[in-house]
Amino acid sequence: MPIYLYWGEDDFEIDRAVVQLQQQILNPDWQQFNYHKLPGDRKETILEGLNQVMTPVFGMGERLVWLAETNLCQQCSDDLLIELQRTLPVVPDTSHLLLTTSKKPDSRLKVTKLIKEYAQVKEFTLIPPWETDRLITKVKETAQTKAVPLTSKAIELLADSVGNNTRQLCNELDKLSLYYQDHHQPLDQKATAYAPASLSTPCLGEAEIASLVICNTQNSIKLAEAIIAGKTATALGLISDLINLNEPPLKIVATLVAKFRTWLVIKLMEETGNRDNKLIAEAAEIGNPFRVKYLQREIATLSSQQLITALPLLLDLEYSLKKGANSLATLQTKIIELCCLF
Structure with missing residues (x-):
């Protein structure tokens, strides 16, 4: 089908897939006439895109119309839905309509069901950092x-x-x-x-x-390890290094949350007497059960209560950063609090 829906947070992979689609569809000599990229979050540009995709190809190759970062699968007016119902079934084979969005399509909406009926849907989600x-x-x-x-x-x-x-x-x-x-x-x-x-x-x-290689994520993992070891000076040094390397503060927090969450699940299952590494790996969303022993050694001297207490502090840290607090000062303050727990 000449209709595509690419969605997910991995914008780099989406961009690569779009380039591949362009190479398959467009004749380089006629690209300026047959390629149209339009904002996909406004009704008037969506309607313009639908009109363009129904326009015959000019010259050689085929036509590609790209509605970028569209909100069609989150909201759609009744008259726009009617236009989509009229257009999507009759898109010419020589024209291609591409919809991209970072947001997951709402499968409950009529417009999403309609698009999925006629479109090739590809998901480009990021791998969770703890997997x-x-x-x-x-x-x-x-x-x-x-x-x-x-x-x-x-x-x-x-x-x-x-x-x-x-x-x-x-x-x-x-x-x-x-x-x-x-x-x-x-x-x-x-x-x-x-x-x-x-x-x-x-x-x-x-x-x-x-x-x-710039080891930003590795340093974030080392930061988590420094926190549970109570090494405040080391943790503060890693925070400074990460900020100097332009690592996004919210990404640092996401890595910490993922690590502490994994540790907590493992510790709770240990304390309930569970010794089956496969079950522990499944509960902690760890792909390889053999990693469980390694992670158990990391938290051997910790209690579940320490890990439970750390998570609200990380949540408060994330909230403060999202509210616009000074990144370095906020991170330093919370890291000191976290180190004091251990």
Whole structure:
């Protein structure tokens, strides 16, 4: 079908999918006549987009109309719904209508049901930061597509460093690819820089990842570990480093919340006498049950009450940041309070 709905918070992956769609559909020589990007949050531009998609192609190739960041799947007037009902079933095969939004479509709405009936729907959601196994798999797959050979430890460190930031992952791998070509690839292979690595190909290791990659997420995880160890000075130093690296304060808090939540679930199941690592991993949303023992060692000296008390402090921290409080001062104050708990 020539209608597409791309939704999700991973705007980098959505942008890449849009570029791929453009390359498939548009003739570069006629793109300025057959490509239209319009705001998708206003009735008049949505109607303009529907009119454009029904317009015959000019010259060669096909037509692409993109309604960016549309709110159609959240709200839609009755007259606009009628227009969509009239247009979507008869969109010409040579015209393509693309709808993108960061918000999850409301499946209860008539307009969402209508769009899903005629559209190819693709979801581009971010991997939750606590699902480390999925993050590691994502790094491994992306590194393979970019022909950057990494050791298993390097893959884990890179996953910890970039978290679920797909844009940063691709940028870091591009940087690592250039480094690899200059330092490890034989001269007779440099012409085919992106050929798949053989078994004898040297791999980039932890030391190279640590020296070349901005480890914002890794530092956030170290921050959580410093907090439960009661190391106030270390925690404050990590906060300063993260802010200096332009790490978004709310992302720091999200990483802390995810880590403390995982620890709390594990500790509560321990205290209730549950020793089945598979059940604990399922409850804590950990993909690999073997990681449970490692996480249990991290919180061996803690009580569930300490972890329970920490979560409201993190919630208050998030609320203060969203209300516009000074980022560094607020983070420092709350980090000191959290360290005092442990």
